[in-house]
Amino acid sequence: MSVTPLARISATHPAPAFRGRIGQDARSGHYAVPRRYRLHLAAACADGxxxxxVHSLLGLDDICPVTLLDPVPDCPDGGHSALRPLYEASAHRYTGAAVAPVLSDDWSGRIVSTHATDITRDLARHFGGGRPALYPCGAESETEAVERMSKGIAQAAQQAGGTGGDDADRVAALQQLLDSLGSLERWLVDREFLIRDHITAxxxxxxxxxxxxxxVHRHHLDAAAVQRLAGHPALWAYARRLTAHPAFGTHLDLDGIARRHHAHCQGLEAAGAAVQILDWASHAARTS
Known part of the structure; x- marks a missing residue:
């Protein structure tokens, strides 16, 4: 799969505050023990x-419980007050935002990690035995390529609908976004899944x-741009299939996503807000 370069668009997310790993750092004592760890998630957040x-695909309800947080953080700094005790127990005089997602250690009452990619890899590696491999051996470079492309798509979409910069920058960002979607469209023709014959990370x-x-992002694009995004039938058919899978659709909190977006977004709504590409609620309802 080719990956459209998006190096000119910088990331906007702060670096994670905690990056402990399960089962790898002998000094931390974070061994892979069932029912020791807990996830704190806002499913309306992309990382959450x-x-x-991933948690559902691995069937970890009885192994790693989940505490769901409100879609909209209740602290002025963008953090969750419910997570503040964990952060303060994990870092002396912590003054940053108590953000989700968090993987915590119930034994110590401290945070193991706030890094979403590390968390999903560790859950799959240490608690995913007996199930289809979400991170198949030999597919590391393909998985990382998809992760880079996905970040690039999000960044390009944000810049294409942004109010900063000039029109030329927004046009270039939209073209980069369309190039990436076009690459995925060609790749997914006659394929059910992205890199293997089963669902992976x-x-x-x-x-x-x-x-x-x-x-989220189409709300800041014009209607013509959204129509061009929608013009990738294989890609959006793939999205529909996954949404109908119980591990995907049951976690799709559309109201929460909308609330979170409206609470934090500083951009201007454009005509594309009225041009929905998929009826996500309808496809997610098929999971019940």
Whole structure:
């Protein structure tokens, strides 16, 4: 799969505050023990949604419980007050935002990690035995390529609908976005899944990106741009199939995504807000 370069668009998310790993750092003592760890997620957040889907695909309800947070953080700094005790127990005089997602250690009452990619990899590696491999051996470079492309799609969509910069920058960002979607469209013709003949973490990554593209980013694009995004039938058929899977659709909190977006967005709504690409609620309802 080719990956359209998006190096000119910088990331906007802060670096994770905690990056402990399960079962790898002997000094941390974070060994892979069932029912020791807990996830704290807001499924309306892209990272929270990724982890929730992986958690369901691995069937970890009895192994790693989940505490769901409100879609809209209740602290002025963008953090969750419910997570503040964990952050303060994990870092002396912590003054940053208590943000989700969080993987915590119930034994110590401290945070293991706030890094979504590390969390999903560790859950799959240490608690995913006996199930289809979400991170297949030999597919590391393909999975990482999809992760890079997904980040690039999100960044390009944000810049294409942004109010900063000039028109030329927005046009270039939209073209980069369309180039990436076109590459995926060609790749998915006659394929059910992205890199293997079963669902992998690459599918989770891309699905969440497509959810965000249609439920968040299109609100800041004009109608013509959204119609061009929608003009990738194989890609959106793929998104529909995954949405109908119980591990995907049951976590799709459309109202929460909308609330979170309206609470934090500083951009201007454009005509594309009225041009929905997929009826996500209808396809998700098929999971029940």
């Amino acid at each position: 949604l990724r982890i929730a889907v 690459a599918d989770v990554e891309l699905w969440v990106t497509l959810v965000q593209l249609d439920t």
